[in-house]
Amino acid sequence: MTFAALTPDLCTVRDLFAGDTAYSVPVYQRSFAWQAEQIEQLIADVADAQTDGSDGYFLGNLVVTPLAGKRDLSVVDGQQRLTTLYLLLTYLLRTSEHEHPQHTGRLRYESRPRSSETLRRIDGGYPEQSVRATPESELEQGIVRAFNVIEQTVQQKFTASQQAAFLTYLLDSVQVVRVTLPDRTDLNRYFEIMNTRGQQLEQVDIVKARLMATLDEGDRACFAWVWDACADMDSYVQRSIALGDAELRTALFGDTWTWLAPTDFDELHGIHQRLKQAAPGSIRPSGSMTLSQAIDVYAQSAAEAPADPSETDRFRSTIEFPSLLLHVLKVFLSESGESEGALDDKQLIKRFNEVFKQRGPADVRRFCFTLLHCRHSFDTFVLKREHLARYEDDGEWSLQRALKRTSGGRHTLGYAHTFQRGSTDDEAVDGRTQDLIHLQSMLRVTYTSPRIMHWITLVLRHLHSRDAASVTAEELVDLLRDYARGKVSESFFTATEPQGFEVPRIVFTYLDYVLLKEHAVDGFSRDFDFGFRTSIEHFYPQQPDAEQTGSVVSSECLKLLGNLALVSVSANSKFSNSLPRSKAFNFTDTIERQSPKLALMAQITREQGWNDHQIREHHDAMRAMLQADLQ
Incomplete structure (x- = not known):
């Protein structure tokens, strides 16, 4: 053919x-x-x-x-x-x-x-x-x-x-x-x-080559080394930037292998120079380059040795590398706000061209260090999906820091929960780390598109001016809760309060977070896992099953927040057009995996029934809970 x-x-x-x-x-x-x-x-x-x-x-x-x-x-x-x-x-x-x-x-x-x-x-x-x-x-x-x-x-x-x-x-x-x-x-x-077939150049390849074209020989090699390590999103940067080299890992991340030691590009360049002296075959051609020459040099990058499959299969990043680059660009520019298209990976080349067309090597070197700093912060303080044999196929939310393990005189890269004291292998997540996992996973399942994950930029920008070793879970929780509160306030407490399908997803997910953290709801504990839920469930259905009997709900109450919950598509399908009593008694396991708010509605139904009175009462309670939290 x-x-x-x-x-x-x-x-x-x-x-x-x-x-x-x-x-x-x-x-x-x-x-x-x-x-x-x-x-x-x-x-x-x-x-x-x-x-x-x-x-x-x-x-x-x-x-x-x-x-x-x-x-x-x-x-x-x-x-x-x-x-x-x-x-x-x-x-x-x-x-x-x-x-x-x-x-x-x-x-x-x-x-x-x-x-x-x-x-x-x-x-x-x-x-x-x-x-x-x-x-x-x-x-x-x-x-x-x-x-x-x-x-x-x-x-x-x-x-x-x-x-x-x-x-x-x-x-x-x-x-x-x-x-x-x-x-x-x-x-x-x-x-x-x-x-x-040979793979075509992607946007990240073009951006990398154009940035490299502004640098001299030594800086180009250092830039490519950092870029390639940061592009490997499904392993910690401590592994990918110093694969199999304990001495290099110590130079970059200290004796514990946890915190980034260099403070600017010059220090990175010095470490890389020592690396090149130890492995002279890694030296790249010198001289100025056109874009096409930079692409050729980029394409000749030596492939790293394949990673241990147990390592590369263990973690899955929240975002892909093009999205990370756009977050880093915003941090580099000290941009605040959520400008339209700033995180659109389709505009990656355009965004970088706009920023760097009038900038020289010094800015490219500064961006390179910003990339490594943000990638280290991302790995340590932004949740991932972790896949281990004891987990289900979809894995579990994970927030861990990399560290050095020593056994029999051999040093290996290990992991501990980010805010866990010490470096033990305790599988139980400590409370401070768990609090941040709940909040970040709530935001992750709310803003499913990478183009609207502005909360990640917020975290990276906050961390860029902080000493990573001194960052606390409490300060990040406060930062992200304030962000979520702002979203709830601007989207729900408006002149015309949204109803039905117009209620934004953040209102449901943040309500579930508040209920989980600060209120007792039967069937829920700290082990609750925020999952991907995209269907707004009318607890009293819009078109009730004619074969079932029960209280009738008015059209005025049907679309109130008090009658709504956010569930997965599969749960929405299971509930079908069943009346609330049927859902509350026949789907207890499903309800308890879905939502604290839904569980509370089911609890009310089992004790009191579900009609206009219960809906309005629950609606007012949830509204008051949000208002109290926003103050």
């Missing part, structure tokens, strides 16, 4: 489903797997492009091949994006009078009856609630959850008129390159080529 034989078409979303084009997902493709984070990000990206006035937004590639003897196109690559677009169109068109392409029925699945049945129900105009009420075994739950995420995201993000404008932009301005492989393509050969 030659790439010249490929047939690429630049299609709008309207074009994708024009005519009689239909798409078939082959059985070898994995099931739909996008989670709330990816779906919300796609919607946010398109909405941002629309707000910015962009003529078009490129969504990526869709690779297809003709099906023999049929007019359908088999989806080779891009199923997740295509399915999300299909479901998004379906939801937006339900309440729109927009003339739209006949996309209904144009997405099919080979040998997957549950997936096909799920789309059939959604396509056929069934109320979304009937999909929820169907037994889980009959439907593809990944698609059900995705549709639920789309519903809530759109309702929270757009008014009715904004939805119509967003739909128009989605149909006519969002573009996809549809690449059609020749008939009878050897797909095994195609995947082999795509998986083994």
